[in-house]
Amino acid sequence: METHSEESKKLTVAIAGASGYIGRWFIHHFHEKYKLIGLSRRKVKHNPNPNVEWRQVELYSISSTTEALKGVDVAIYLIHSMNSSTRLNQGSFEDTDLLLADNFSRAASLTGVQQIVYLGGLLPDEDENQLSRHLKSRLEVERTLGSRSAKLTALRASIIVGPGGSSFDMIKNLVKNLPVLMCPKWTESLTQPISLRDTLTIMDACIGNRKVFDRAIEIGGNDIMPYRAMLEKTAQVMGKSRFVFSVPVFSLGLSKFWVGLFGEGPPQLVYPLVESLRHTLVVSEDKAFDQLEIDYLDFESAVKIALETKEEPILPEFIQKKGVKNTVRSIQRMENKNQHTATWVANRYNIWLPTFFSFLINGKSKESGEIGFHLLWGKKPMLQLTMIPDRSDEDRQLFYITGGWLVKRFDYGWLEFRGVLNGKYMISAIHEFVPRLPWFIYINTQARMHLWVMNRFKKYLNRKGLE
Numbered sequence: 001m002e003t004h005s006e007e008s009k010k011l012t013v014a015i016a017g018a019s020g021y022i023g024r025w026f027i028h029h030f031h032e033k034y035k036l037i038g039l040s041r042r043k044v045k046h047n048p049n050p051n052v053e054w055r056q057v058e059l060y061s062i063s064s065t066t067e068a069l070k071g072v073d074v075a076i077y078l079i080h081s082m083n084s085s086t087r088l089n090q091g092s093f094e095d096t097d098l099l100l101a102d103n104f105s106r107a108a109s110l111t112g113v114q115q116i117v118y119l120g121g122l123l124p125d126e127d128e129n130q131l132s133r134h135l136k137s138r139l140e141v142e143r144t145l146g147s148r149s150a151k152l153t154a155l156r157a158s159i160i161v162g163p164g165g166s167s168f169d170m171i172k173n174l175v176k177n178l179p180v181l182m183c184p185k186w187t188e189s190l191t192q193p194i195s196l197r198d199t200l201t202i203m204d205a206c207i208g209n210r211k212v213f214d215r216a217i218e219i220g221g222n223d224i225m226p227y228r229a230m231l232e233k234t235a236q237v238m239g240k241s242r243f244v245f246s247v248p249v250f251s252l253g254l255s256k257f258w259v260g261l262f263g264e265g266p267p268q269l270v271y272p273l274v275e276s277l278r279h280t281l282v283v284s285e286d287k288a289f290d291q292l293e294i295d296y297l298d299f300e301s302a303v304k305i306a307l308e309t310k311e312e313p314i315l316p317e318f319i320q321k322k323g324v325k326n327t328v329r330s331i332q333r334m335e336n337k338n339q340h341t342a343t344w345v346a347n348r349y350n351i352w353l354p355t356f357f358s359f360l361i362n363g364k365s366k367e368s369g370e371i372g373f374h375l376l377w378g379k380k381p382m383l384q385l386t387m388i389p390d391r392s393d394e395d396r397q398l399f400y401i402t403g404g405w406l407v408k409r410f411d412y413g414w415l416e417f418r419g420v421l422n423g424k425y426m427i428s429a430i431h432e433f434v435p436r437l438p439w440f441i442y443i444n445t446q447a448r449m450h451l452w453v454m455n456r457f458k459k460y461l462n463r464k465g466l467e
């Protein structure tokens with residue numbers, strides 16, 4: 001029986017993405033070794049494992065993320081291209097992931113988290129500008145997580161083969177659904193898959209290990225093979241007779257459609273992944289994992305385990321969150337060539353908007369921090385913002401949406417401007433905005449207008465950067 005003294009020596013490890021593929025298996029294997037905290041957007045109704053604490057968190061909110069990371073020694077970050085949590089999400093997966101990583105980095109720094117372990121993507125030995133959108137985004141997330149006081153250990157992996165893994169499931173489903181596999185040119189690219197078992201072993205070896213602080217580590221099994229061979233070997237393990245052949249031409253768009261349809265994967269996962277498959281993704285010698293001798297599972301053994309494992313880890317029962325129905329999130333990234341502060345950009349926006357629409361809009365500021373945007377003939381503002389000074393700084397300016405006849409809820413949404421990647425970019429984001437207009441009218445008028453306005457403001461900032 002474990003003593004209180006032994007219990008107190010355990011590291012407290014929080015997992016962002018705890019209910020996902022890697023997170024739930026990590027909890028399954030290591031819930032007795034660490035004091036684990038699972039982070040979830042939903043509130044837990046019933047927790048089957050008393051050794052694991054679950055905390056509700058909204059990762060889009062710095063204050064919520066900060067509260068969730070209190071008392072944490074090590075944070076595992078497993079967030080990738082999250083599904084939209086609002087009815088309308090105006091923003092690319094790259095900008096969304098960048099903002100979420102910046103939130104997490106800020107919160108980890110505020111709460112004194114010692115280490116962040118990030119499981120990202122294996123990167124090719126190519127110029128950074130040649131990377132696919134997906135891999136470039138993984139690198140941005142890695143740099144953002146490591147930009148503050150918490151020490152970053154970035155684990156870069158290719159396909160992780162295990163039960164319930166979305167990438168391997170696409171391969172399995174392609175083999176299952178297609179007796180003839182017509183392979184485009186990208187399937188000749190080399191990759192280095194790794195088993196789920198070995199991935200979890202490496203993650204465990206890195207937690208609290210000062211030798212891997214501020215390091216990027218590439219992980220992969222012993223087998224280096226093209227994607228086509230992965231399909232062939234998976235078919236062999238599944239006992240399926242499949243005719244696999246290559247074609248010299250296969251457009252990217254057709255590849256996305258083909259993999260999405262027969263691989264049964266959601267577009268938000270399939271499309272970025274397929275774009276990355278043109279790269280050679282193998283472990284480089286100088287970045288290889290070196291903290292532990294591992295008898296790596298070969299690809300066929302990993303596939304066999306993935307196929308034969310029928311029971312997956314039991315997750316808590318979550319309360320189905322009933323949020324506001326018509327919510328909007330809009331995230332835009334802008335180049336910040338002159339390294340302006342968020343304070344400067346927010347003030348400039350408040351001046352620029354009524355100037356740009358001088359024929360239509362007046363901007364009115366109050367000493368209390370409220371800013372109202374009015375139609376020329378209107379007394380009531382279309383939109384009213386209230387600055388929150390105690391949660392704003394030079395790198396981030398926060399405004400609550402507190403009024404306006406275009407707004408349905410005055411206690412729900414917020415607007416922010418923030419610098420990311422050491423000021424290289426500025427992000428403008430509206431969160432949990434609830435429009436008053438009927439939804440069909442809103443998405444075809446106000447929503448489109450907002451994007452157009454932000455694109456114009458982006459061009460304005462670009463011109464300022466050239467002056």
